Amino acid sequence: MNFTFPKDFLFGAACSACQIESGCHEGGKGKDVHEHFYPIYPDKFFGADPNESADFYHKYPEDIQKMKELGLKCFRFSISWSRIYPNGPEEVCQAGLDYYSDMLDKLKEAGIVTFFDLFHCDLPYWVIEKGGILEPAFIDWFSSYAETCFRALGDKVDYWCTVNEPSINIMASYAYGSNAPFLKDMNLAIKACHNMILAHYKCLHIYKSLGLNGKIGAVIHMQPVYSLSMDPKDQAAAERDQAFYTGWWLDPMLKGHYPEILMDYPYLTEKLPEGFAEELKENFIENDYIAINYYSPGFVEYEDNGELDYKIIVNEELPKDGYGFTSYPQGLYDTMLYLKDTYPGKDIIITENGIGIKKWGNYDEELVDDYRVNYMREHLRSLSRAIKAGAPVIGYLHWSIMDTNEIYAGGYNFMFGLNQVRYDTPEKTRIPRKSWYYYQQVIKESTVN
Numbered sequence: 001m002n003f004t005f006p007k008d009f010l011f012g013a014a015c016s017a018c019q020i021e022s023g024c025h026e027g028g029k030g031k032d033v034h035e036h037f038y039p040i041y042p043d044k045f046f047g048a049d050p051n052e053s054a055d056f057y058h059k060y061p062e063d064i065q066k067m068k069e070l071g072l073k074c075f076r077f078s079i080s081w082s083r084i085y086p087n088g089p090e091e092v093c094q095a096g097l098d099y100y101s102d103m104l105d106k107l108k109e110a111g112i113v114t115f116f117d118l119f120h121c122d123l124p125y126w127v128i129e130k131g132g133i134l135e136p137a138f139i140d141w142f143s144s145y146a147e148t149c150f151r152a153l154g155d156k157v158d159y160w161c162t163v164n165e166p167s168i169n170i171m172a173s174y175a176y177g178s179n180a181p182f183l184k185d186m187n188l189a190i191k192a193c194h195n196m197i198l199a200h201y202k203c204l205h206i207y208k209s210l211g212l213n214g215k216i217g218a219v220i221h222m223q224p225v226y227s228l229s230m231d232p233k234d235q236a237a238a239e240r241d242q243a244f245y246t247g248w249w250l251d252p253m254l255k256g257h258y259p260e261i262l263m264d265y266p267y268l269t270e271k272l273p274e275g276f277a278e279e280l281k282e283n284f285i286e287n288d289y290i291a292i293n294y295y296s297p298g299f300v301e302y303e304d305n306g307e308l309d310y311k312i313i314v315n316e317e318l319p320k321d322g323y324g325f326t327s328y329p330q331g332l333y334d335t336m337l338y339l340k341d342t343y344p345g346k347d348i349i350i351t352e353n354g355i356g357i358k359k360w361g362n363y364d365e366e367l368v369d370d371y372r373v374n375y376m377r378e379h380l381r382s383l384s385r386a387i388k389a390g391a392p393v394i395g396y397l398h399w400s401i402m403d404t405n406e407i408y409a410g411g412y413n414f415m416f417g418l419n420q421v422r423y424d425t426p427e428k429t430r431i432p433r434k435s436w437y438y439y440q441q442v443i444k445e446s447t448v449n
Contacts, residue, residue, distance in 0.1 A: 003384035003448040010113055010395030011443040012074030013067070013418060014352055015056075016164070018122035019404040020421075021080065023057025024050055028093040030086025032122040033180035034407060044182070048411025054402055054421045055428045060103050063430070066419070067401065068110040070436060071443040075112050076351055076397050077103075078120035078164065081127075081145055088126050089141045097152045104156035115159040115351070115397070117219065118146055118203070121169050121179070121407065128181050133170060133192040143202040147210075154212040159349070162200045165221040165293060167245055170196055172408075179408050190271035197252045201283040208285070217287035218253060219351045222246045223298040224331045224338065228315065233302035237310035241300045244268075244308060254343045256284035267307040290339055293352035293399075294332050296325040321371075323356030323406075323414055329378040336386035336393055347394045353379055354399035356406070356414040363431075367420055372435040380448040398439065402430055 005011075024035055034050045056063060067075055083096030100116075107114050119142070123132070127141065146162065154160075163169070172179040175189035183189075200218055207216045225242040227234035243251075243259035251259045257280055262268055273279070297318075303311040318326045332353070339348055355375040359366060376398065387393050403417035412423055418436040422429040442448055 003381045005380075005384060005387065005446045005448075007446055009446060010074040010349065010397075011439075011446075012072050012076060012113070012115070012395060012397040013070075013399070013401035014076035014115075014397040015400045015402065015404060016078040016117065016120040016122075017056075017080040017083075018050065018078070018120065018407065019400075020054040020056040020402060022051050022053045022055040026057065027083060027095045027099055028086055029080065029096065030082040030093075031125040032080065032082045033125055033128060034122060036125040036128075037180050037182075041182075044408060046406075046409075046411030046413060048405050048407070050405065052423065053405045053412075053428075054423075054430075057099075059428070059430075061106055063402075064103075064106045064110050064112070066430070066432075067107075067112060070418075070440050072112055073443070074115055074395055074397060075107055075401070076115040076117070076159075076161075078117035078122075079149060080122055081119065082122065082124035084148060085124060085126075085141075085145055088130075089137075089144060092148055097148070100149075101153055101156065104153060108156060113158045114156065115161065115349075116153075116157045117161040117164045118142075118149060119162065119169070120164040123180075132181060133174070133195050134188055136195065138195050139199040139202055142199040143206055146203040147206045150207055150210055150212065154207075154210060154214065158214050159289070159291075160207065160214055160216040161219045161291060161351075162203045162216070163196060164219045166193065166196055166218070166249055167221050187271050190268065191273070193248065194272060194276060197249070198279065198283060200253065201285050204285040204287070205283075215288035217289045217291055218249065219291040219293060220246060220249050220253075221293045221295075222335055223294070223296055224334045225298040225300060226315075227301060228299055228313065229301065231302070234300070237300050237302040240308050241298060241310055241312070245298070250290070250343060252280055252284070253287045254290070254346065256281055256286075262308070265308055287346070290343060290346045290348045291351045292335065292339070292348065294335055294350060295353065297328045297331040321355045322358035323410065325356065327355070327375065329382040332379050333382040333386045333389075336383065336391035337389060340391045347392050349395040349397070350383065350393065351395075351397050352399040353396065354416050356410070356416050358410070359413055359415055363420065363422060366415060367431060367433050369415070369433045369435050372418075372433070373438045376435060376439065376442075377448055380442065384448060 247259040402419040
């Protein structure tokens with residue numbers, strides 16, 4: 001049986017500036033949080049110097065030619081805010097804008113649809129010095145940065161994303177202490193989340209006012225949440241976790257309010273600013289699309305804990321990759337149908353999906369990544385099924401186009417790339433893996449066997 005896709009389907013790949021770009025001291029770039037904290041806490045970054053990644057900064061012209069050879073229809077990347085505003089919210093670095101402008105030109109020449117993030121994990125360090133996302137002025141800093149990018153690059157970007165994975169990039173920074181600035185305070189985290197949503201709204205209003213022809217939204221990390229029992233309390237707990245992890249962002253961005261099933265929980269409502277509901281309603285502007293990163297499902301059960309009354313559990317029966325993600329292709333199908341029914345009328349793009357395997361130390365053997373071929377095949381089969389079931393999915397972007405710096409979760413020790421990066425060579429040589437050729441055939445035929 002073959003699993004087919006529409007002929008205009010956006011088969012693509014993704015990555016981000018802070019994970020493959022390098023060039024940290026070139027082009028007028030200022031310090032981001034990783035460059036600042038890496039020398040202080042190298043262990044938190046698994047010894048991965050941000051300036052030693054794949055050097056996309058210099059190699060993007062040849063990398064884009066290889067994307068064309070692969071047959072990519074879409075490429076997702078990010079703009080490093082500290083390349084555009086290196087020292088504060090006043091001074092714009094023209095060299096940074098010129099760099100991304102040329103990259104976008106080359107992508108367009110290659111016939112590749114462009115999808116660019118404004119914030120993908122790498123805040124400028126000056127933002128942290130001035131109070132970070134907690135600071136009310138963050139809304140103006142971020143929207144001014146966005147407007148600068150819209151005006152300079154807006155006619156070259158097909159899909160804009162304001163923020164990537166805020167459930168991780170913000171919560172992990174302010175609530176869980178795993179990302180810079182390494183804070184562990186849920187009160188601060190909820191405040192930062194609210195500021196990010198207001199900043200997102202302001203960016204969308206600015207973009208729409210400029211009359212540009214692209215689309216704009218945000219990228220949300222989503223995991224379908226399941227209960228392992230039929231107990232009504234466990235089932236309700238799964239709904240609450242789904243609402244908090246995903247709906248906390250998609251509801252404000254598509255409906256103009258926080259998830260209603262969470263509003264009876266003081267654990268959250270007491271942390272939100274006074275008048276938060278009216279503030280969302282007054283500033284609301286709807287995303288043009290739904291963009292989802294899918295890697296793994298979640299599992300919970302009821303627990304009377306005075307918070308959201310559930311706890312996360314582990315399903316030991318499902319396989320896990322070296323990164324810790326649980327492989328469950330059916331979850332991608334379930335996610336697409338959930339989004340179709342919960343937020344109808346919006347195109348859906350899978351902006352990340354991939355498998356991370358820890359390096360075992362033999363470059364030649366690591367090129368034969370049958371595990372990734374199998375992973376892609378099964379997830380694309382599920383996606384094809386979802387489209388046939390009515391889910392309005394228009395694109396699938398594999399993570400990642402090449403091996404990455406996984407920053408706070410493994411540094412250069414994991415293989416996510418369709419292209420292997422040989423970090424031991426001065427030129428950071430790229431070599432296509434077996435999965436690269438498999439994906440090339442899938443794109444060419446718009447079919448998965």
